[in-house]
Amino acid sequence: MPKVTSQRTFTACWTCRRRNIRCGNAQPTCSQCKSSGLECEGYDIRLVWVDQETGTYLPRQRRLYSCDATWKGYPGWTSKQVDHLIQQCELRQCRCALHQVPSPFTIFTLPTESIDDSIEATSEEEQDREHYGLSVTPSGCPSSEARDFCNVSSTSASVSEYDDLVHASDSAELDLLPSPTSQADLILEGRPRPERCRSSHGRGARNSRTAKWSTWLLNLLHEPSSMLAQTHDESRLFHHYTSYLSTQMVPIDSAHNPWRSTYPVIAAHQALSSNQRSRSLYHAIIAMSGLHLANLKGSEHGTYEVMTATRYYGMALRSVRESLSEPTAGDYNCVLAALIVMILAEHAFEAAGSSRGWRTHLAGGLRFIMHHLAQDRNPWARGHDAWVMTQTLAMFAIIAQTTSNHSTTSTGSLSEIRHVLHDAMAHPRFGYTVGGNARLLNAIYQVRHLEEQITMARAVQDAAADAPIRREAEKIMRELHISACDDDVDTYLSGTDTSSKMRGQVKMHLDLFAASIRIYCQRNVLHAPPSAVVDYVHQVLTLANALMDADCGAVFIWPVMVAAVEAYTPESQALARRFFDRAEKRGGANRKAMHRVIRQVWTDRERLASECCCDSGDVAIDWREVMESLGVDILLL
Structure with a gap:
């Protein structure tokens, strides 16, 4: 009987190829792997580098793409256009239409400076060492x-x-x-x-x-x-x-x-x-x-x-x-x-x-x-990495407290780590990973503490304690009216050489933070109605959408949430919807939960305003109570 030959198609999953068995070719997991209880490694094309001297390469992987796969998704350039893309890729100066779309012709640069035995620290590391007294080698x-x-x-x-x-x-x-x-x-x-x-x-x-x-x-x-x-x-x-x-x-x-x-x-x-x-x-x-x-x-x-x-x-x-x-x-x-x-x-x-x-x-x-x-x-003083982790968790703790309903949180709930918080917030770049700084994060911490104090004072009907708390809140408000200055921007960027566009975006983030803290303070400590913060709400939502339009990175969600729940005018609500409609498409599942809470707050406010025959701006609703009634618990990150 003549020997039966078969042509290899290279369509099996990588697990079946390695086992040298016939593959079921099912997506996303082949039937052979599923029945054997093995992890199916998929059907993707894997490329490897071929050693130029020996010609060897890792087995069971592809050495090259087919022409169609290589150019898939790119325009049909002419030979002259391809030559232009290759010639200009190193200079990175051409701004013609060809360079306005993604191109496979890119380069990376390698170190050209001499390698020395000493390490010159960045300005950020120098600040850390000066602040904590660290040694040169962490x-x-x-x-x-x-x-x-x-x-x-x-x-x-x-x-x-x-x-x-x-x-x-x-x-x-x-x-x-x-x-x-x-x-x-x-x-x-x-x-x-x-x-x-x-x-x-x-x-x-x-x-x-x-x-x-x-x-x-x-x-x-x-x-x-x-x-x-x-x-x-x-x-x-x-x-x-x-x-x-x-x-x-x-x-x-x-x-x-x-x-x-x-x-x-x-x-x-x-x-x-x-x-x-x-x-x-x-x-x-x-x-x-x-x-x-x-x-x-x-x-x-x-x-x-x-x-x-x-x-x-x-x-x-x-x-x-x-x-x-x-x-x-x-x-x-x-x-x-x-x-x-x-x-x-x-x-x-x-x-x-x-x-x-x-x-x-x-x-x-x-x-x-x-x-x-x-x-x-001070375990966070062991090195830069330790400080980064500690300040991030401390920041999480501060934000988490603001999302708890004040009726379920006792005064001084952060007292155990107060030393950690104060030491972390003493660093000028505290909060830079969320677009804020130490002054602004400390203001959130202080406002939350005042909110707990005034809640406890009213629970025991201590009217005498109300006045000093309000004076402290008004002092924080006055300090927040100072717009972000060049020193704030320089501290945030830590001496990095930046464009005027980036500096402008940093200032927008800082102003976004400051305006939202004013909303938080007026609503939760001074108990002002939404109509008293309508201008701040519009400012925050306008800045948030402008930053989203710039596509320069993440917009910290806490300021946006604090403002959006107090929006009652059609203009502000439209800005909030526009922001969250786009934010939901960026891969963060908690944005959908936030949008749900915001819409419920708006609905409840309209209903109460209709029942009381008053303006929506005069109806104060604690969004944290709404969140609790919906059975969700959101960390605004």
């Missing part, structure tokens, strides 16, 4: 060295300059959706997103260890699967985090963004570890990235990402529990970072509003800080 987690490279960097090779490389390296992985019609669709296809405002500034020469880190990080961004991840899902989701999500988590994506420097570098260290307990942050980032990507895809297309994120969230939770049961000094940065990411993953990106787990994680993080505080006077 102790503890080795991520401090990596952060030196990532945060700004030295050389012209900062993380932001690898964006094009990062986006191009994974362009075929998510090509399962229709042709892109929005920014989210462009992201899902892996295409380069439009350049947003960024900044970098030069630093002195680096030592040899930092040069090694630059090579390592370049490899990490270029080929994360070979550097870190054991599975395709980890590589894909870690890439989504580093290339997109991390840039969307701060108002101004400058070189000081810890979400794309501090957090991923610590996570990368963990990914290289064989100890599962030490990989809590890495797993938490994978989970958060998966949930964000699922929200971008929608419920119909994001089921697989939700399942993957749930699995990694469970692994992160288990690792954190083990670390909390036996805390050590070396765990401080990693555990706090994991808890912070888990709070955001469970609340901001999962089914927001229905979850109460974020409060448990927040309380656990505060207890963890107190445990280390008992052994070390």
Whole structure:
């Protein structure tokens, strides 16, 4: 009998290819993997580098794209146009129509300065050391060295300059959706997103260890699967985090963004570890990235990402529990970072509003800080990374208190960590990751404290205590009337060389914060009606929409929520709807829950105004009571 030959089609999933068995080719998980209880690694095209000297490459992977796959999604350029794109890609100066659309012709620059044995600190690090009395070489987690490279960097090779490389390296992985019609669709296809405002500034020469880190990080961004991840899902989701999500988590994506420097570098260290307990942050980032990507895809297309994120969230939770049961000094940065990411993953990106787990994680993080505080006077002074984690959790605690109904919160609920809060807020750059500063976050903290005091005074009918509380509130209001000045902007940017456009956006964020705190103070301490804050409400919502139009990063949601619930005029309500309609499409599930609460507040106010035959601006409603009646619990992050 003649031998039967078959032609290989290369359509099997990667798991079946590795096992050398016939694949069912089902989407998204093949029947063979499902029946065997194995994780299906999917059908994506994987590219590898071919060694130029030996011609060898990793087996079972593709060496090149077909022509159609390579140029999919790009215009049909002529040879002359392609030559122009290639010639101009290094100069980055041409502004013709060809350069207004994403192009595969991009470059990255490598360090050209000599490598020195000394490290010249950034102005930010110098401020930290001066404030805390730190030594030149931070102790503890080795991520401090990596952060030196990532945060700004030295050389012209900062993380932001690898964006094009990062986006191009994974362009075929998510090509399962229709042709892109929005920014989210462009992201899902892996295409380069439009350049947003960024900044970098030069630093002195680096030592040899930092040069090694630059090579390592370049490899990490270029080929994360070979550097870190054991599975395709980890590589894909870690890439989504580093290339997109991390840039969307701060108002101004400058070189000081810890979400794309501090957090991923610590996570990368963990990914290289064989100890599962030490990989809590890495797993938490994978989970958060998966949930964000699922929200971008929608419920119909994001089921697989939700399942993957749930699995990694469970692994992160288990690792954190083990670390909390036996805390050590070396765990401080990693555990706090994991808890912070888990709070955001469970609340901001999962089914927001229905979850109460974020409060448990927040309380656990505060207890963890107190445990280390008992052994070390200021654990956050160990290095820049420790301060970043501590100030972030302290900021979460301040914002969380404002979302609790005053009837369920006792005075001094933050008293146990008051020392931590005061020390963290003493740093001038406290709050920069949410678009605020130490002065503004401290004002929120003080107003919340006054709100608790006046509630307790009225509960015991102590009229004498009412007047001094009101005077203190009016003093805070007067201080907030001072608009953000150049010194505030300089402190926020920490000496980074920036454009006038970026400086203007920073000032808008600071003014947004100040106006919303005035609303919060008047409504919750002075008990003024919505009509008394109508101008502030319009100012906040106008600024929020302007920042959203600029597409320069995240708009911190607390100021917008505080203003939107007090909107009663058609103009202000239209601005609020416009903002939240767009915010809901950016992958944050808690935006939908907030919008629901806001609409319910508006409905209740209109109903009460109709029943009382009065103007809507005279009807005061506590939005936190509405939130409680709806059965949701929102952290405004």
